[in-house]
Amino acid sequence: xxxxxxxxxxxxxxxxxxxxxxxxxxxxxxxxxxxxxxxxxxxxxxxxxxxxxxxxxxxxxxxxxxxxxxxxxxxxxxxxxxxxxxxxxxxxxxxxxxxxxxxxxxxxxxxxxxxxxxxxxxxxxxxxxxxxxxxxxxxxxxxxxxxxxxxxxxxxxxxxxxxxxxxxxxxxxxxxxxxxxxxxxxxxxxxxxxx
Amino acid sequence: xxxxxxxxxxxxxxxxxxxxxxxxxxxxxxxxxxxxxxxxxxxxxxxxxxxxxxxxxxxxxxxxxxxxxxxxxxxxxxxxxxxxxxxxxxxxxxxxxxxxxxxxxxxxxxxxxxxxxxxxxxxxxxxxxxxxxxxxxxxxxxxxxxxxxxxxxxxxxxxxxxxxxxxxxxxxxxxxxxxxxxxxxxxxxxxxxxxxxxxxxxxxxxxxxxxxxxxx
Numbered sequence: 573x574x575x576x577x578x579x580x581x582x583x584x585x586x587x588x589x590x591x592x593x594x595x596x597x598x599x600x601x602x603x604x605x606x607x608x609x610x611x612x613x614x615x616x617x618x619x620x621x622x623x624x625x626x627x628x629x630x631x632x633x634x635x636x637x638x639x640x641x642x643x644x645x646x647x648x649x650x651x652x653x654x655x656x657x658x659x660x661x662x663x664x665x666x667x668x669x670x671x672x673x674x675x676x677x678x679x680x681x682x683x684x685x686x687x688x689x690x691x692x693x694x695x696x697x698x699x700x701x702x703x704x705x706x707x708x709x710x711x712x713x714x715x716x717x718x719x720x721x722x723x724x725x726x727x728x729x730x731x732x733x734x735x736x737x738x739x740x741x742x743x744x745x746x747x748x749x750x751x752x753x754x755x756x757x758x759x760x761x762x763x764x765x766x767x
Numbered sequence: 768x769x770x771x772x773x774x775x776x777x778x779x780x781x782x783x784x785x786x787x788x789x790x791x792x793x794x795x796x797x798x799x800x801x802x803x804x805x806x807x808x809x810x811x812x813x814x815x816x817x818x819x820x821x822x823x824x825x826x827x828x829x830x831x832x833x834x835x836x837x838x839x840x841x842x843x844x845x846x847x848x849x850x851x852x853x854x855x856x857x858x859x860x861x862x863x864x865x866x867x868x869x870x871x872x873x874x875x876x877x878x879x880x881x882x883x884x885x886x887x888x889x890x891x892x893x894x895x896x897x898x899x900x901x902x903x904x905x906x907x908x909x910x911x912x913x914x915x916x917x918x919x920x921x922x923x924x925x926x927x928x929x930x931x932x933x934x935x936x937x938x939x940x941x942x943x944x945x946x947x948x949x950x951x952x953x954x955x956x957x958x959x960x961x962x963x964x965x966x967x968x969x970x971x972x973x974x975x976x977x978x979x980x981x982x983x
Contacts, residue, residue: 598891603845606882614880666832670857681829687860718856723838 636726638704638711638733646702650727652734660735663728667720668736676739688716693736694743706733808925814886818870819919826951827915833907833949840907844896848883851875886920887911894983903972904942905934908951915951931981938972939963945970 601607601615610617619625630636635649650656665674673680676693683689691698710729713719724732747755805811825831834840839847851874862868874881889895900910907914912923924930934941942963947953955962966972 595892596890600891602885602891604848604880606880612879613882666834670829670831670835681831682857682861685829685857685861687857716860718852718859722850723835723853 635730638707640704644702644704644708646704648703648730648734650730656731656734657738659728660731660733660738663724664732664735664739667724668732671717675743676736690715690717693740699740703733703737706736803925803927805925808922808927810922810925813919813921814884816884816919817882819867821918822914822920823916823918833914840897841901842898844898846897851881886922887926889926893981895981901948902945903938904945904948904966904970906943906948906950906953908953909934909941909943913951932976935976935980936974938974939967942966942970942972 603616605615606613607615632649633639633641634645634647638644640647664672668676669680670682671680671687671690672678672693673683678690678692693699707729709717710720710724710732712721720729741749747758750758801807826833836849836853837846838849839845851871854868854871855875858868858871863872870881873879901907910924914920940959940963943950943953943955944962944966
């Protein structure tokens with residue numbers, strides 16, 4: 573019967589397809605794949621201790637530590653533009669809002685789940701803190717907050733610091749702070765929430 | 768001596784030709800169907816992990832953004848699996864004594880990586896870059912489905928080539944504004960048939976269907 577031969581061919585093709593996976597899974601590591609070769613089981617290797625990649629030495633104290641002459645600075649290492657503020661808002665909402673809340677009052681969802689409440693950004697101590705302080709806390713952590721150096725790149729940490737400053741201003745702003753020609757917008761419906 | 772073939776044998780012979788062909792066709796159809804089924808693609812299948820991590824809880828209930836953990840998704844070909852430290856940012860205090868999270872604590876204590884089971888594993892002969900998709904208006908949800916509703920993570924789609932090509936041939940069917948990439952349950956404010964072509968034009972998205980786009 574012709575169908576039985578066809579069946580045999582089709583079936584053996586199916587088996588062939590099932591057996592050969594070499595090219596699906598090539599002998600190389602995918603990012604973060606486990607390894608049996610290295611003692612710690614990690615295919616992705618960490619940097620050797622006390623080494624710095626060429627061009628990656630962090631000499632700029634202002635940019636990388638938020639300090640000038642060993643003191644936390646109140647100036648930004650980059651111009652604060654609209655783009656920086658927008659980036660700061662976006663990154664704040666991703667990385668900070670879970671605890672600090674979107675307005676910085678320290679009542680984010682993770683706090684509502686039981687994490688120790690952080691101080692409000694609108695407290696006197698934090699309102700008067702230099703911007704370098706916010707960069708420093710993001711970089712090194714503070715109290716219950718772990719550092720965000722691995723999750724947030726340097727430029728973003730500064731953008732977040734700038735946005736925190738804006739949040740602080742926002743909570744104490746008066747109508748007088750709004751340019752007269754734009755005051756009408758205050759009564760307009762709120763724009764769609766930025767993400 | 769009686770006849771070997773009765774008159775009905777004529778019908779039987781014809782029927783067996785038709786039947787044989789039908790059988791062959793349906794068998795081929797079955798194999799094709801099987802190849803696309805979730806039995807082969809492993810789509811829609813919950814994957815057991817070393818820890819019962821729930822995206823439904825972390826994303827859906829807590830509203831944590833995708834990027835909080837998958838930090839490299841916008842800049843790298845690989846979205847990134849968070850290091851244990853990211854878990855401990857919160858779980859140093861929340862559920863810090865839960866037996867369910869003991870493997871997490873053990874991981875940080877002993878400096879051993881958690882061995883998550885990969886859910887989305889493309890064949891190695893496919894080049895794929897997360898960041899370029901994220902930058903060009905492909906929402907997480909478009910490929911990964913409603914992750915915020917997955918108690919255990921599963922692969923939403925087949926990840927087969929025809930599935931990739933469905934979008935690569937007509938990206939306007941799926942692209943969304945860059946501001947909505949990480950939104951779950953996104954509904955276009957204007958019909959996709961209007962918004963899609965506009966976004967494709969605005970973002971300069973090309974329909975890349977050359978073999979070497981992915982097989983390089």
